[in-house]
Amino acid sequence: MGKRKLLDSDSSQSKIQKLSMFGFTSNSGSDHSTPAFQTSPTVPSPKPSTPKRKFNVSWKLNRDWLRYDSKLGMMFCDICISANVRNVFTEGTSIMKKENVVKHEKGKGAYLLIVTIVTLQLYKSPNLLKTWKLSDKMPSPRGSSQLKDLNVDSHTTCESNSSVQEFQQSLSDVILDRLVDRVRGSSVFIVMLDESTDVSVHQNLIVYVRFLEQIGSRVVPSVDFLGIRQLSVANAEAISSELIGLLKDKGLDLDRLAGVSTDGASVMVGCKSGVVTRLREMYPGILATHCIAHRLALACGEAADKVTYLVKFQAVLNDLYKYFERCPKNMARLEKVQGILDCSRGTRLKQVSHTRWLSFEGSVQAVVDNYQSVVAVMLEESSAKALALHKPISCYKFLYVAHFLADALKPLAVLSRSYQRSDLDFTEVNCLLHSTVKVLDNLISNPGGNLSAFLQHVPSEPTLDESGLYTFEFQGHIVRDSLVQRSEAVRACSTFIEGVKASLQSRFTDRGDALVLSALSRFFDPQTVVDRTPPSEDIDIIANHLSVCKVAKVRDCKDELRNFVEFCRAKVDSNSRVGSSSLDICQVAFRARAMFPIVAAAAERLLTAPVSTADCERGFSRQNLIKTDVRNSQ
Incomplete structure (x- = not known):
């Protein structure tokens, strides 16, 4: 019994010592306190911390993608940030270890970089695809040493859903950037619209863009897919806002929008509040065309x-x-x-x-x-x-x-x-x-x-x-x-x-914007330009439209159009070949743009005007081949 009391006393004293270390005192009248308890105990000093790692400037050697923010004290990867990839190097890492940099370089970030570069090369030169050899895991073009160093270890295959989505997004960004650059290189462009319902009963708006680009020595029209957007409501207001938002997201200048082509539905061409009417309120020079195939x-x-x-x-x-x-x-x-x-x-x-x-x-x-x-x-x-x-x-x-x-x-x-x-x-x-x-x-x-x-x-x-x-x-x-x-x-x-x-x-009668297109077609007809003078009504219609587009004043447009006709006749009299088609006459205007800038602008609007919206129909057909009932149920 005496030994148990002694242990209890020692235990209570140790508790009091611990409490007194944090500033607590005993309120009991028992004589448990001693002078030793009243003195401040000695607190053990903390262990010395290891010095914080610093960023080594030599790590940036041959790594232009690596960036160090001295204010935040973090490392970033500019390539992953531009590719919208989520990892520690996009959010910033404060762990300054070279092995992390090397691992990121060999891992997913570098893979996206090389895939993007190779995709851009293939997009510019499709024949390069013939020189490719496929390895077990990753593509490796002949003569390229970068892709050989991508395997981090035997466990990293980059075959997960997130990796595949990142690769696809990277490829899509390269193709889209290339397309946007081509459209920006054109003075004007025209959009083709159509809306449809997919297998998941969602209404979608598909947009194709038609623009001009130089291939060799000729300027020819090109058509390409621009984007598809889901519509909450398929009315004119929703379609107009989605279209403008899509063009702005792609970084396209809406002042260069020269026309809109649709299937002729009332929601598109309604005279009171249709999509074309709403766009014309903001951009008066837009030409609206109704698909010929639908008509x-x-x-x-x-x-x-x-x-x-x-x-x-x-x-x-x-x-x-x-x-x-x-x-x-x-x-x-x-x-x-x-x-x-x-x-x-x-x-x-x-x-x-x-x-x-x-x-x-x-x-x-x-x-x-x-x-x-x-x-x-x-x-x-x-x-x-x-x-x-x-x-x-x-x-x-x-x-x-x-x-x-x-x-x-x-x-x-x-x-x-x-x-x-x-x-x-x-x-x-x-x-x-x-x-x-x-x-x-x-x-x-x-x-x-x-x-x-x-x-x-x-x-x-x-x-x-x-x-x-x-x-x-x-x-x-x-x-x-x-x-x-x-x-x-x-x-x-x-x-x-x-x-x-x-x-x-x-x-198929000429009404509204069809009058402008018919006048342009007759003006650039080789027989009209060479054999006989274009009707004055056509010149008046073209000049009035160009003035609405703010190309030049009506009088200046008429004078330059007439001068261009005389220029073409002079070329024929000097035994120079003008051309056998309207496209050839437009090429003459493009080559003489310094002399006839107004005529060149008229030729651009004629060539970019689409005849039909069949490309939109083909786009929806391809969407239905991709988005099937089976995939929609997964």
């Missing part, structure tokens, strides 16, 4: 909708498509019959889309090529649905219209594809249109290839069969016939052609 499709669709039988004809083609494409059994029967008859030309039945009406040509041609096999499958099945489809396609009227449309829609489809060329300018639009209209006119009096082949198997007049019905045999099948059907078929086809011509006339 052609709308004209053909409008003409077809006015013919009652053609509306029914489209419904029959869609029913045929669904009958085979949505039933594997029917499709297998069709392929089997085609193999037996050996009459298939490799064309499958296609669906008719009203929004893409010129794709109708492929649907009609497929029915014409596979008619014998399609009818054979329906007669073999003999179900109610098959017989219901067999009735409307086994008559003279259907076959006549099908073969006629196969001939008439082919030149229209060729015209549509021509209008979707990226290198097409406005000087070729009217020539292609007038030639197509002449071909359509000839089809009324001179049947095309498909219709001529059909009429050779048809009697000149309806004939009665043994049952007392007007029928004839076509490709081994009985077809109903009558004088009424023949007259209605001819009337439907002629009405469609006249409707197409009238619709094209109304949609």
Whole structure:
């Protein structure tokens, strides 16, 4: 017991000693305090700290990317900062060790640097790609020693999601910077807009840019993808703000914006509050163009909708498509019959889309090529649905219209594809249109290839069969016939052609900005410049537009335009070759820019004006190939 009391006493005294060291005193009346407790105890001195490491200037030798901030006392990597990479060298590191610098140099930061440099070299010289050899982990161009030193250790592969995203972002930045530099080198540029909905039901705005760049000794237009932005609301205000924000983010001068090309939707070209109207309030000299390919499709669709039988004809083609494409059994029967008859030309039945009406040509041609096999499958099945489809396609009227449309829609489809060329300018639009209209006119009096082949198997007049019905045999099948059907078929086809011509006339007339583009096209036409004086109305229209663009005053524009015509004629009189196309005349203006700066500005606006927005449609098609339902669900 005595020993336990002694231990408790020692324990309490040690506690009091600890408390007294921090300035506490005992309030109890017990005599626990001693003179030793009243004296200040001796506090042990701290251990001496190691001296802080300093930045060694020799580390910057052959490392231009390394930067030391003496005020913050931190090291930074300028390359990683410019590449928007997140690591300790972008946030700043105060650990001054050479091994950290060397490790960063061999690691991800240096990899991004070399990938960026190599990408820029490949972008400038695509043939360099042929000299590359792929190693197990990383690409290594022949003759390059930098990429060989990138492997930090056996555990670092740079294959994580974050590394791949950083590599992709680095490559994207190089390509985008190159594109922006090319656009900045052009005096003017034009944007092409379109909006669409992706598989995740998000509305997106896609923007392409058309500008001028010098290739060799010629200045030619180029088109490239600029960006895509998601829209919260697809109205004119949201689209305008997103477009302006995108152009400013890319560092493009909006004062050089010369025009906007759209698909003609009301939200784009609305006269009160459309996108074009809003942009013109800020930049008055903008030219607005409506996609030629969209106008052609709308004209053909409008003409077809006015013919009652053609509306029914489209419904029959869609029913045929669904009958085979949505039933594997029917499709297998069709392929089997085609193999037996050996009459298939490799064309499958296609669906008719009203929004893409010129794709109708492929649907009609497929029915014409596979008619014998399609009818054979329906007669073999003999179900109610098959017989219901067999009735409307086994008559003279259907076959006549099908073969006629196969001939008439082919030149229209060729015209549509021509209008979707990226290198097409406005000087070729009217020539292609007038030639197509002449071909359509000839089809009324001179049947095309498909219709001529059909009429050779048809009697000149309806004939009665043994049952007392007007029928004839076509490709081994009985077809109903009558004088009424023949007259209605001819009337439907002629009405469609006249409707197409009238619709094209109304949609392709020169109104608004189309007047300016037509005047520019005629002015730079070689025949107009060399053989005859351009109409004074064209010079007035061009001069007024250039004055709105603040290029020069109206009087100065008119004088220089006339002087340029005389300059071209003088070159022809001196046996100098001016050119055979409008592009050649524009090159003359560019080469003589010091003498004719106003004419050069007019030529720039003609060449940058896009004919169609087909590039935007191709961009959305590529987006849908990348952003699929499977990837969207991940």
